[in-house]
Amino acid sequence: MDTIDFQVVDETIGILKLNRPNAANAFSLKLMDDFNEQLDEIEHNDQLRVLIITAAGEKVFCAGADLKERASMDEKEVVKTVGKIGDIVSRVEQLEIPTIAAINGAAFGGGLELTLACDIRIASSSAKMGLTETSLAIIPGAGGTQRLSRLIGIANAKYYILTAKRFESGEAKQIGLVQEVFEPTELEGQALLMAKQIAGNGPIGVKMAKKAIDEGYELPKSDGLQVERECYLETIPTEDRLEGLQAFKEKRKPQYKGK
Structure with missing residues (x-):
């Protein structure tokens, strides 16, 4: 190329x-x-x-x-x-x-x-x-x-x-x-x-934040908030979310894996 x-x-x-x-x-x-x-x-x-x-x-x-x-x-x-x-x-x-x-x-x-x-x-x-x-x-x-x-x-x-x-x-x-x-x-x-x-931020969180902004931008606010909630829920069951909490507790830099 x-x-x-x-x-x-x-x-x-x-x-x-x-x-x-x-x-x-x-x-x-x-x-x-x-x-x-x-x-x-x-x-x-x-x-x-x-x-x-x-x-x-x-x-x-x-x-x-x-x-x-x-x-x-x-x-x-x-x-x-x-x-x-x-x-x-x-x-x-x-x-x-x-x-x-x-x-x-x-x-x-x-x-x-x-x-x-x-x-x-x-x-x-x-x-x-x-x-x-x-x-x-x-x-x-x-x-x-x-x-x-x-x-x-x-x-x-x-x-x-x-x-x-x-x-x-x-x-x-x-x-x-x-x-x-x-x-x-x-x-x-x-x-x-x-x-x-x-x-360096949580990859899934970053992707979901981008998705929530893009998909919610032109919707009525109530619908946009629903998009945000759905994207937020995608981050809850991830290993990265637990790693972020643990790293904060231990005062260290988190090691995110996108999982």
Whole structure:
């Protein structure tokens, strides 16, 4: 998979890196095939507790669709390709384990849409981003209109999408699009520190917390509370819960096994 790099750190943290730096890490058909193949492996790896998604180089995270490749496509092929990007973004969103987008550089269109599917976003201080599709006479087609509005509010989403505004990471933090901003040389290390903090928590508890938030968010509060209760009950019969109590009692760091 020469367009995707993947490594595992401490057996529990996956780092998926888009690797087409000479083509702005854009979503070519080859990259999308490689991405799907890697997601297959990630979904079946029971040891992973967190996934970091980033890209090669310091200038570009992902410029979105490969417009050079798209220029030779007919309308049906364009629609199919946009659908394929959307499917990858949705697969990332549906992963059971938490995901951290480490936005190392420019993230536009489908590149930013990919980060919107992640649970946490951090960015390089040099990163620029935007959903700029209306400037190309189209709209964000890989979930951007839906995910951005849910993340930063409908008025802000309309402002950024309708103007096709490009903005920097400081502004992204100000509107709640990213949680933290770091110097370019620090970004990957900080993403790893954050991933280690998450991986050190009870894996089942983390998965159930993510599930409760995702599934309850758009429900009426009473229904959301029921989702939370069901997820909480999943944690009760686990060995990890007992280990957490014992470790607290003994004033030591818990050794969670995901059981």
